[in-house]
Amino acid sequence: MPLNKQILLVSRPQGEATVDNFRLVETQTPALADGQVLVRHHYLSLDPYMRGRMNDSKSYAAPQPLNEVMIGGTVGQVVDSRHPRYAPGDWVVGMGGWQQYSVVDAEQPGLLRKVDVSRVPPSHYLGAVGMPGVTAWYGLVKIIDPKPGQTVTVSAASGAVGSAVGVLAKQRGCRVVGIAGGPDKCAYVRDELGFDDCIDYREHRDLGALARALKAACPNGIDGHFENVGGTVLDAVMLRANAFSRVALCGMIAGYDGQPLPMLNPSLILINRMRIEGFIVSEHMEVWPQALAELGELVGSGRFRPRETVAHGIESAPEAFLGLLKGRNFGKQLVKLVD
């Protein structure tokens, strides 16, 4: 059996996460039992939710245990199988974690999913045609539920989730305005993803400036907003929100000191008769087939070309993850594990 490089979480962050919270180890992959398959990971997905798991605090998911392999989505190929439905060479998506190989009980439902890489490159099953894409789909379709001609905004618009929100909203005939950090990301959002406009929040640092930029970009107000960030962005959106507008709450950052950022004026929820709803995509597995079908078609046909930032080698995962938290990635952040 092959050697397996793994990244463990060995301590919890005090404030900002650092590379010292992680440790690289090397182990032997175990021999397969009946029903198990050995998967060689080609790509590891890095996602913002992982930061929450590093804490030992109440959230919707249990914390990542210390001294175990960091959780994470992976796409790879079966290299050995003792399960009748899987054969060497099969491409599979799963939660293999921050490591080069994983041994999976293929009988357990939901742990492995075979994917077709003939039209969709494997890495996209971790992004636009995977969890981030379905996250976008659920929040947009099930919470915002936009009508043609309505205006939809999305923060972190160049990211894996935000880009899919915009493309899906354009498919539904909406005016779509992104919010992203820096001119390169905004140009990508407008020119390559096809958003109607994109606001560079770095050019509009305070609430008033951001609200004015939103007013200019959304002359008919905002009917739906997909929130990946929170804080000032959400406060500004609420100032431009139309009556009966909907906010899908997918991600919220904390302030610099780790304290939660307040919502400045919640009475706008009443004044604008808004609906604000938080969700976790893994609690809505019933939508995955429909969502993945639409997303796969968009990517497979080339109408949606998701951007990726790729780090190389499992050793680079902690540094790449910390960069993701600082917004240094551009599109979906991956780690390529097979050269």
Add this chain to the structure above:
Amino acid sequence: MPLNKQILLVSRPQGEATVDNFRLVETQTPALADGQVLVRHHYLSLDPYMRGRMNDSKSYAAPQPLNEVMIGGTVGQVVDSRHPRYAPGDWVVGMGGWQQYSVVDAEQPGLLRKVDVSRVPPSHYLGAVGMPGVTAWYGLVKIIDPKPGQTVTVSAASGAVGSAVGVLAKQRGCRVVGIAGGPDKCAYVRDELGFDDCIDYREHRDLGALARALKAACPNGIDGHFENVGGTVLDAVMLRANAFSRVALCGMIAGYDGQPLPMLNPSLILINRMRIEGFIVSEHMEVWPQALAELGELVGSGRFRPRETVAHGIESAPEAFLGLLKGRNFGKQLVKLVD
């Protein structure tokens, strides 16, 4: 035609509203045109929403114009009619305003509604079997949508809206916990309205204390919350909110300086996968018949005995209204105009 005492709004509040914002005038009621009826108001309703109308700022409703009769719900009797469907002696509910008489175009839909005072005393058509009751019904039934056994909390629980929320939630098999100010109101909420418990927020002034009191009163967490107040109450409820809990946002107060009170930790909306929804009952006229039927039955059968605070004479309306804003009323605040 009779003389008519009226209260006008003559200036907008700078900070706190005062009696100087109002002026009493006396006018002659005009002669009736075809299709009009003259209504003598027996009761005027005083409601928190009126404070918002006194401002000249963006909200869901236009501001109250200066030097015109303050808007307000009224119940009274037709004393003269030039409309075939209304006869002297008919009891009618309408938006007659802060005055003793009103002349109404009875042909315009929605301005007048005949009511049956044989089982329900007329004043309750301004409270439990009127707009406040339907407000409670909509937020509870259409937004919170509680299941039997779930826990529902409501702030301003002894008030016209809050008391109806609790009674309706008990009808639906919920555990119901009120939040009110002072031992008398809490005793009424528990002993007369039949809530399972009531928290005196004056005994739990800060967020931590209020959250602990909620934890004790809601051992299974909070599944639905009806918010009439906002601020610390809402922050505390969010700390005890269950996964997939719903908040119906009906009223929000501002801080002492007139600035909006922030929501301290909006990331709890995501962590608890909450849905928070603001609403205005007048935008949901389709539910009124169903809601009024249930509320009328509860009041008519004596299972719901709403408390009223009654001021006497139109001259007392400004002072009574300012008392309502300070929570000095106990239950529905009315002004009795006919002795």
